[in-house]
Amino acid sequence: xxxxxxSWVAAGLILIAATTILISADWRISLAALAIQYxxxxxxxxxxxxxxxxxxxxxxxxxxxxxxGMTRLGLSELDKEEMDTxxxxxxxxxxxxxxxxxxxxxxxxxxxxxxxxxxxxPVIAGGILLIGAGVVHLGVTSSILRVTLGLLTLLAxxxxxxxxxxxxxxxxxxxxxxxxxxxxxxxYLLVAGSSPLETExxx
Amino acid sequence: MSAPIxxxxxxxxxxxxxxxxxxxRFSAWIGGGTAAxxxxxxxxxxxxxxxxxxxxxxxxxxxxxxxxxxxxxNTADGPLLAAFYGLAAFWFFGTEASGTANRFVSLGxxxxxxxxASIAVEPFLYAALLLMTAAMLxxxxxxxxxxxxxxxxxxxxxxxxxxxxxILFSGWMLAGVEGSPGNLTATTQAGTMLGLGFAFLFAVxxxxxxxxxxMEESSPxxxxxxxxxxxxxxxxxxxxxxxxxxxxxxxPQLANAILFSGIFMIASGGFxxxxxxxxxxxxxxxxxxEVGLLLVAMGLRSSEFVEITFLTLIPRGLELTVWAxxxxxxxxxxxxxxxxxxxxxxxxxxxxxxxLSLAHLSMAGFPLLAGFPPRLxxxxxxxxxxxxxxxxxxxxxxxxxxxxxxxxxxxxMTDLETKWSLTETWVQTAMxxxxxxxxxxxGMFPQAMQPFLASLPTLFEHLGQ
Numbered sequence: 001x002x003x004x005x006x007s008w009v010a011a012g013l014i015l016i017a018a019t020t021i022l023i024s025a026d027w028r029i030s031l032a033a034l035a036i037q038y039x040x041x042x043x044x045x046x047x048x049x050x051x052x053x054x055x056x057x058x059x060x061x062x063x064x065x066x067x068x069g070m071t072r073l074g075l076s077e078l079d080k081e082e083m084d085t086x087x088x089x090x091x092x093x094x095x096x097x098x099x100x101x102x103x104x105x106x107x108x109x110x111x112x113x114x115x116x117x118x119x120x121x122p123v124i125a126g127g128i129l130l131i132g133a134g135v136v137h138l139g140v141t142s143s144i145l146r147v148t149l150g151l152l153t154l155l156a157x158x159x160x161x162x163x164x165x166x167x168x169x170x171x172x173x174x175x176x177x178x179x180x181x182x183x184x185x186x187x188y189l190l191v192a193g194s195s196p197l198e199t200e201x202x203x
Numbered sequence: 204m205s206a207p208i209x210x211x212x213x214x215x216x217x218x219x220x221x222x223x224x225x226x227x228r229f230s231a232w233i234g235g236g237t238a239a240x241x242x243x244x245x246x247x248x249x250x251x252x253x254x255x256x257x258x259x260x261x262x263x264x265x266x267x268x269x270x271x272x273x274x275x276x277n278t279a280d281g282p283l284l285a286a287f288y289g290l291a292a293f294w295f296f297g298t299e300a301s302g303t304a305n306r307f308v309s310l311g312x313x314x315x316x317x318x319x320a321s322i323a324v325e326p327f328l329y330a331a332l333l334l335m336t337a338a339m340l341x342x343x344x345x346x347x348x349x350x351x352x353x354x355x356x357x358x359x360x361x362x363x364x365x366x367x368x369x370i371l372f373s374g375w376m377l378a379g380v381e382g383s384p385g386n387l388t389a390t391t392q393a394g395t396m397l398g399l400g401f402a403f404l405f406a407v408x409x410x411x412x413x414x415x416x417x418m419e420e421s422s423p424x425x426x427x428x429x430x431x432x433x434x435x436x437x438x439x440x441x442x443x444x445x446x447x448x449x450x451x452x453x454x455p456q457l458a459n460a461i462l463f464s465g466i467f468m469i470a471s472g473g474f475x476x477x478x479x480x481x482x483x484x485x486x487x488x489x490x491x492x493e494v495g496l497l498l499v500a501m502g503l504r505s506s507e508f509v510e511i512t513f514l515t516l517i518p519r520g521l522e523l524t525v526w527a528x529x530x531x532x533x534x535x536x537x538x539x540x541x542x543x544x545x546x547x548x549x550x551x552x553x554x555x556x557x558x559l560s561l562a563h564l565s566m567a568g569f570p571l572l573a574g575f576p577p578r579l580x581x582x583x584x585x586x587x588x589x590x591x592x593x594x595x596x597x598x599x600x601x602x603x604x605x606x607x608x609x610x611x612x613x614x615x616m617t618d619l620e621t622k623w624s625l626t627e628t629w630v631q632t633a634m635x636x637x638x639x640x641x642x643x644x645x646g647m648f649p650q651a652m653q654p655f656l657a658s659l660p661t662l663f664e665h666l667g668q
Contacts, residue, residue, distance in 0.1 A: 131368075138361055147357055151364050158368040165375050170270040170324075174332040178367070181339040185360065188343060193351035 007047060007122035010040040014126045018133035019098045021149055022140075023091045027072050030149060035065045037130070041156045044126045048119075048164040053172045057159060060176035064152060064183030071187035072145060076194065094140065101132030119164045130157025148186030155179060205264040206250045206276035210241055210284055211320045218312030225309075234308030235295035238315065242288035245281050252278065274323040279662045282655040284319065287435070290520035291315045293638070294428055297524060300631040301424040301531035307344055311428060314340050318436045327443045328374035331367045334404065334440065338363040338433060344425040345417060355416025362403045362410055369400030377448050384450055394457060397444065404437045405498065407464045408471055411491050415475075418483035423534060426483075427527025430490040431520050438497050438512060439662075445501070446663040455504070462502030462592065468495025470595045473602025477609070482533065482540040482559075485606045486526055489566045492599050493519050496581060499596065505584045509660040514580055517652050518573035518645050522562045525638035529559035532631055542609075547617025554627045556614050558635040563610060565642050567603035573645035 017037035021030045038061030046054035109124040134154025141147060159175055217237050221230050248254060253262040266275040276284065291311065298307045317337040321330035342360060346352045373396035380386065380393050402410055417426050445452050472492030479485045493515075500512040530540065532555040537544035549556040565572035568579075578600070586593045625632070644651055660666065 142354065142357065144352060144357065147361065151361065155364065155368070158371075162368070162371060166371075168270075168272060168329075170272040171329060171332065173270055174329065174336065178332065178335055178339070178364075181336060182364070185339055185342050188348075189346060189352045189356070192346050192348055 003047075004120075004122070007044060007120065007126075010043040011122045011126040011129065013037075013040040014044075014129050015098075015102060018130060018153060019095065021153065022094045022098060022133060022137055027145060028069075030145075031065050031069050031072075034149060034152065035062055037153065037156060038062060038065070040126065041130070041160055044123045044160045045163045047123050049167055049172070053167070053169065054163075056172055056176050057179075060179045061152075061156070064179055067180075067183045067187050068145065068148065068190075071190050075190065090140075094136070097136045097140070098133065101129060101136060104132060105129050116165070119161075123160060123164060127157045127161035130154065130160065133157070144186060144189045148182060148189075151182055152179065155182070205267050206280075207267045207274040207320070207323055209244065209263065210276060210288070211274065211316045211323065213316075214238070214241065214312045214319075215316040218309045218316065220309075221312065222306065222309035230308040231295055231297075231299035234298075234312055235292045237312065238288045238292035238295055242285050242292060245284035245288060248281075250276055250278050250281055272329070273325040274320060275325055276319075276323050279658055280322065282658050283322070283439075283662065286517055286520075286655050287319070288315070290431070290517075290524065293521070293524050293634075294431070297424070297528045297634050300628070300634040301528050302535060307425060307428070310340050310344055314432060318432060321436055322439055322443075326374075327440075327447065328371065330436075330440050330443070331370040331374075331400070334433070334436060335363055335367045337436075341425075341429045341433075345421040345429070347422075353416060353420035355413045355418075355420050358413035359417060362406070362413065366400050366403035369396050369403065373397035373400055374444075377444075377451070380450060381448060390450065394451075394454075397451075398457075398460060401437070401441055402464070405434060405441075405464075405494055406491065407498070408467050411468070411494075414491055415479075415484045415487040418487040419481060419540075423483050423486065423530035423540070424527045427486065427490075427523045427530070430487075431523045434494050434497065435516055435520070438501070438516065441501060442509065442512065442663060442666060446666045449665070452665065458502050458504055460502075461498050465495045465498030465500075465502055466592050466595045466599075468492060468498065469599035470495075470602075471599075473599030473606075475602075477602040477605040479606065480542045482530055482542075482545060482610060485563075485610060486523075486530060489526075489563065489603055489606070490523065492603060493522075493566060495599070496578070496596075499585065499592075500577075500581055503581075503584050504588060507580070507584060509663060509666045510656060511577065511580050511584065513656055513659045514649075514652065515577040517655065518565065518577060518642075521573055521638060521641050521645065522565050525558050525635065525642065526562035526566075528631075528634060528638065529555040529562065532627060533559075536626075542613045546613050547615070547621065549611075549614040550617055550621045550623050551626045553623060553625060554632045554635050556611075558639050560607065560611050560614075561639055561642055563603070563607040565646065567607055568600045569604070571643065571646045573642045575646050576649035 014037060017033040020033035024030045038058055042054050042058040045057055105125050105128040108128055109121050112124045113119055113121050130153050134150050134157060137150030137153060138147060214237060221234060248261065248263055250263045251265040253260050265277050266273050295308050295311060314337045317333050321333040324330055324333060342356060345356050373393050376389065376393035376396060380390050406414060451457055469492045472488045472495055476485050476488035496515050497512060500508055500515050532552060533545055533548060534540055536548060561572060565574035568574050582593055585596065
């Protein structure tokens with residue numbers, strides 16, 4: 001029973017964290033919310049996967065947060081201003097979008113549980129919420145950091161659901177590689193254009 | 204030595220070494236040489252068959268275990284590996300001529316090995332993850348460290364990432380559908396998931412908007428490599444799905460969906476190509492039309508469709524290499540590749556102009572060139588199925604032909620006083636020359652592809668039988 005309650009708490013945390021990432025103008029708050037999101041996702045993933053494999057996802061997620069945070073911290077003031085012009089805009093619009101995602105989740109989760117028994121409604125709800133939040137995020141932004149956050153959110157949701165149906169170590173490893181790769185790519189794209197020409201060919 | 208170590212681990216390792224240890228000067232030769240040697244080994248030594256070389260018995264084992272799963276390359280994979288690594292060698296040698304840095308060769312080798320892993324992994328469904336990883340490695344090729352990332356690269360990343368969950372979920376659902384084929388709801392859901400996943404991977408209309416954007420904002424050579432490598436392995440992955448699940452093979456609605464998607468891509472690709480005023484964007488739309496041809500080949504209700512698909516895949520690699528190489532030579536002179544900037548360059552770069560024109564005409568299905576035999580085979584089968592659809596393919600090809608004529612007209616449009624000169628380096632001229640000769644050989648003697656094509660369909664247990 002307590003496990004079920006914690007799972008619902010995790011799903012609630014996911015909703016709050018995903019909404020925070022979507023509406024927050026401050027990248028620090030967004031990354032902190034992403035770290036919390038990974039913690040909640042870890043709990044939901046371990047409903048179906050062994051603790052060790054869930055830990056791999058958590059550590060990979062937090063490493064991505066660290067990579068993005070360190071990169072963002074190193075960007076110049078000019079870059080920051082350029083990126084922050086997108087926010088804050090249409091916060092209420094974003095909250096409404098998350099409301100729609102929540103409604104869809106509330107409608108879909110019991111039906112999915114009916115067709116795939118044993119997944120657990122909190123697990124399904126957490127997964128769909130993150131996928132929905134990720135899609136919404138990708139739809140409203142073109143900033144590199146925000147797009148990376150959207151993709152990571154979407155993937156985290158997918159991983160929660162996929163963990164319930166596939167427990168292969170190779171898949172867990174490759175998904176961790178994809179997450180880390182997205183983080184590194186996000187960091188690379190953030191700094192691209194801000195570094196001077198180095199090689200003869202580039203010059 | 205096992206096949207996965209030879210064709211997956213080794214090139215990946217060499218790619219890493221080149222990235223960290225070598226400068227530009229040697230990377231093209233080492234990377235190209237590695238790919239060429241691996242291609243020759245695949246051609247000469249059959250996998251899982253003992254061969255006596257002098258007094259030594261050589262046998263390449265087919266499989267290795269990795270994290271509890273198997274990576275397996277069988278005898279039937281040999282010709283595919285030979286063709287793929289052979290074309291990859293051409294791309295890598297071309298970096299010397301195109302002036303792209305060692306990063307292309309190192310990351311290219313890693314990408315090629317990951318794509319090879321995607322055909323080797325069992326269960327084959329995990330290929331989606333490897334394709335995604337390969338797609339991520341392409342990004343540093345497309346965006347250099349001194350360049351602001353454009354919209355095209357961001358969309359490419361988003362679409363590739365979105366494809367993976369759809370495909371992995373659909374694979375799981377398809378297994379359920381196999382168990383209860385009468386469940387229409389599950390069948391529709393699985394089919395929709397799979398369709399969406401492959402629509403993202405193949406960049407089916409309207410999801411191909413990133414390709415022209417990328418061609419404008421990134422290096423044409425790197426983008427050309429991406430447009431060659433990813434759809435090739437996506438096509439093999441898609442054929443794997445058709446082979447594995449009986450109901451996918453036998454559902455006429457699915458075949459129609461694939462066919463119509465392909466027709467739409469050919470027609471729209473050709474139409475938009477004819478309207479462009481940018482050489483890179485023209486290549487982008489031609490590549491879109493080529494993917495459309497692949498889809499049409501896969502959607503044919505004919506026992507020959509696997510052969511036609513592979514017949515389309517091999518010349519495609521050569522056409523894209525030659526075209527992208529010629530564009531990268533132009534790009535050094537005229538950065539934007541707009542018609543206004545490349546006007547009259549034929550007199551300064553005659554070899555690149557000829558190569559670009561021939562590659563373009565080949566993609567438009569011009570006789571005697573590499574693209575003609577696969578298009579002829581495709582038209583023959585398609586016309587037997589539907590004349591209307593054949594007409595749409597012809598319209599698409601006519602669009603590509605119009606674009607080719609416009610390109611040639613722009614490149615030769617200059618005053619009479621300008622003198623002809625061969626500005627290309629000898630490496631560039633040699634690479635373009637080899638490519639053009641290849642286009643003619645594959646066009647005039649398509650039986651040259653027979654050693655590859657004869658055994659490629661055996662990659663699939665059920666298809667085409």
